[in-house]
Amino acid sequence: MTTSDTAITSDSVDSGARARVTEVLRANADAIADRWVQLQLEQALLGSDLTESELHEEADALVAALAAALDGDAPVRRLAYSDRDLNRIVTDLSLRRARGGASPTVTSLAVLALKQVLLEHLRGATRESDELLAAAVLINQLLDVAGALSFEVYVEGREAIIHRQSHQLLEMSTPVVRLWRQVLAVPLIGTLDTARTQVVMENLLQAIQDDEALVAIIDITGVPTVDTAVAQHLLQTVNAVRLMGADCVISGIRPPIAQTIAQLGIDLSTILTRATLADALAAAIKITDAPGPDGTDGR
């Protein structure tokens, strides 16, 4: 599947071109690397963090890796992925730029700028137009994929950061507070979705274990709407709290939400509910007092 027909034909047609480009890369390695760095500086294709010596190091490594990769016989179109060294160098280079604040477009353009340099040098190596064309096609195939890889790596790096941040945000938006001895509360504010409810459940259960809490209050005063999925999630949370051996009280069910829940036909009858957080706390204290006198804490 990967060695598609086009790759095979263009590769076999271009075996001469391949050798020629390799030769150009080898013979002019330093000049190519220097010129590439110069182009990047001219076209402002860089973020902030890179020193010129780092750029030169990077360029030398890339040029050497390109020559080495072309020396083998793997399909040109796949080299940026299939050649280990080349892949690593393009990946590192892209990540470095992503961290330095360059945009993904600029980063892949920087890789593509190498095309211009190679074509310039190629013109010095041959005057034959057929040969020039074949070599140009090959350079395009090679570097287009490298540019795409660079773009992809950049986006992926960003994606990872976004992922981490949104998780941190979730953690922050669902605090578990200790209201009373052995009584915890989670005041929920804003829309509830599956991801958020899962974080709430995790944090709450962990806090119950850590504090040996007997009652957990989930206050939904700040939740604008409740649909079937959210109601199910709330039920799951209540059930999980019970499985751990604690009780759960839901407070702050506003009239419209109570109506929705009734209309959805969700049975919350087995769940202790209170109108306000204050009422819920009163109920919770009563629960913790019940086994208290002869139980967990002495008097």
Add this chain to the structure above:
Amino acid sequence: MNGHPSAGVPILQLGDVLISGLLNELDDKSAMAFTEELTQTISSTGARGVLIDISRLELIDSFVARMLTHLTTTARLLGARVIVAGMRPPVAITLVELGIELSGVETALSAEQGLTALGWHRAAPTRAGEAR
């Protein structure tokens, strides 16, 4: 296997309460052997309460959940009340997502609270006031 396979899970008797603790992992055979053994012990000792500490158990799938429900029902028929204590948060979350509520199974936060609920402290009158 011989006629009475052992689950390798010790069952202690303290007054009229049986105490047992499951380890971090329970395979199907051990789960069944444990049920068998505990049921036998309840009937031979006439225990009124059973505490199963699962604070070390890292996974409860539908098979083990079924065993716990089954055990609770059987024990009740034999006149004993079962409390399952110390379920870990990840296990509780996974169980509810799996759709298992362990209905009918009583739970407690810790072995200590489970024992208190079973009224075991009354059988130990001389115990000096617990710290903390």
Add this chain to the structure above:
Amino acid sequence: MTGSHAGTTRAPQRADKVVPAHHSTESSTHPVASEEDLLSIRHAVRAATLHAGFGIVDQTRVVTAASELARNAYVHGGGGTLTLDIVRRLGTTGVRLTVEDDGPGIEDIEEAFTDGFTTGAGLGHGLGGARRLMDEFTLSSTAGRGTVVTATRWNNRRAP
């Protein structure tokens, strides 16, 4: 959960099978032929979730789902295999379980997802429950030709 039709839930957004070379994919296949196999599968899956950097809750979800699926294959499918893959896509890592058996297959897939459904030794929560524990879940089955379940969970944690 909405009783969506059989087969897929939350189909993968992108073809994560096309893994670029700078991504490695680890894979291992385990037999499901005895109760002991169920135990070693749990260990292998636990190790894979750790390797993928999962938090403790996600570890437990995936190991439990694997236990359910493997037991299903063992009890209803007369045994089979479980293949474990570490998969990657934009910004995250996942663990994929592929459970295959050569059993009688499932005739009514929708029914098989219903909690309480059982065809054999009483494992009502197997399929529907396992589906809820995973992010992606596909099942294909032909009566008389066995069943293949593929289930993936992505790491949502990405601890630095």
